[in-house]
Amino acid sequence: NAxxxxxxxxxxxxxxxxxxxxxxxxxxxxxxYWYRQDPGMGLRLIYYSASEGTTDKGEVPNGYNxxxxxxREFSLxxxxxxxxxxxxxxxASTGTVETQYFGPGTRLLVL
Amino acid sequence: xxxxxxxxGPLSVPEGAIVSLNCTYSNSAFQYxxxxxxxxxxxxxxxMYTYSSGxxxxxxxxxxxxxxxxxxxxxxxxxxxxDSATYLCAPSTSGTYxxxxxxxxxxxxxA
Numbered sequence: 001n002a003x004x005x006x007x008x009x010x011x012x013x014x015x016x017x018x019x020x021x022x023x024x025x026x027x028x029x030x031x032x033y034w035y036r037q038d039p040g041m042g043l044r045l046i047y048y049s050a051s052e053g054t055t056d057k058g059e060v061p062n063g064y065n066x067x068x069x070x071x072r073e074f075s076l077x078x079x080x081x082x083x084x085x086x087x088x089x090x091x092a093s094t095g096t097v098e099t100q101y102f103g104p105g106t107r108l109l110v111l
Numbered sequence: 112x113x114x115x116x117x118x119x120g121p122l123s124v125p126e127g128a129i130v131s132l133n134c135t136y137s138n139s140a141f142q143y144x145x146x147x148x149x150x151x152x153x154x155x156x157x158x159m160y161t162y163s164s165g166x167x168x169x170x171x172x173x174x175x176x177x178x179x180x181x182x183x184x185x186x187x188x189x190x191x192x193x194d195s196a197t198y199l200c201a202p203s204t205s206g207t208y209x210x211x212x213x214x215x216x217x218x219x220x221x222a
Contacts (some may be wrong), residue, residue, distance in 0.1 A: 004154075031208055040119070042199065043155070043212040050208070058209070090154050094208065097143065097162075102154030 002026055004103035006091050012109045013081045021076040021106050023091030031094040032074040033058075034066060036087040037105075043090065049074055081110045114138055117200055117213030126222050130187040134200035134213045137181065141202035144176045145210060146185045149197045158185075158198070190220045 007022045025032065034046040035058075045058030047066040055066050063085060065077045074093075078085060091103040117134045124130055132146075143162055147155035161167045164178045175184040183200050197217045201210035 033208070035212075040214060042115075042117075042214040043201075043210075045209065048208055092154075097160060098157070100157045102156065104154050105152075 004091055004093055004101050006089075006103035006106050008106060009104070010107045010109075012111065013078075014111050015082060017081050018077065018079050019081065019108075020078075021089055021091075021108075022073070023075065023103060024073045025091075025093040025101070026072065027093060027095060027099070027101065028071065029093040029095040029099070030071070032068065033092045033094070034064075034074070034076045035090045035092065036060065036085075037090060038087050046076065046089075081108075083110045086110045112137055114211045115200065115202060115213045118216055119214050121217040121219055123219045123221060124190055126190060126192060126220055128190050128220070130190050130194070130218060130220075132185040132187075132198050132200075132216050132218070134183040134202075135181055136183065136202050136211075138202070138204075138211075139178070139181070140204045141211075143203045143205065144174065144183050145201040145203065146172075146174055147199045147201060147212075149199060149215065151196075155199060187218075190218075192220050192222045194218060194220050 004025045030051045035043045048056045049068040052071045089106045094100045145160040146158045148158045149155040171188045173186040197215040199215040200213045203210045
């Protein structure tokens, strides 16, 4: 039982490059989320998926796209990376109010 | 005005002290009040939550909500060096999505 896993752990991109952050959970949770965490800003919701096949915009969706590939996997894509997207990205999944888990994070640096 | 305000700290206390961590919020529709603990370079973990007003106790931790003053508190009794982390409050209108995170308070418990 691995919980929530994220790949990669760390990535450096040049401005304009694209990449996909991968997230998977093995707890059979319906809801999955992508957050970014910046100093002084707290965690901000990028996108949310209530169930397989559905996605919803969060507070800061611009510049990102998501895919809920199946119940386990929820990916975040940056089509054309910008320095403002330098951040730590966390994936999370929720079953009930008590069962919420975050992944270990992906540190992204955009030059 | 931010929806959730939290003093970033750092807050340094001696081992064994009682710690009080606080947040204020502006949205009266919030019903769930979550507290997360985040160790350095790790993902947040759900510590505890309360629903509506009142107190909830879990071991050395007590969460308190005063909806009349829109004030959320987390108390840690007999604090330990292992409690050194960043604590984030996150109220929500629903229990399972769209949490609004505070910026987090960094706590250091000195041995």
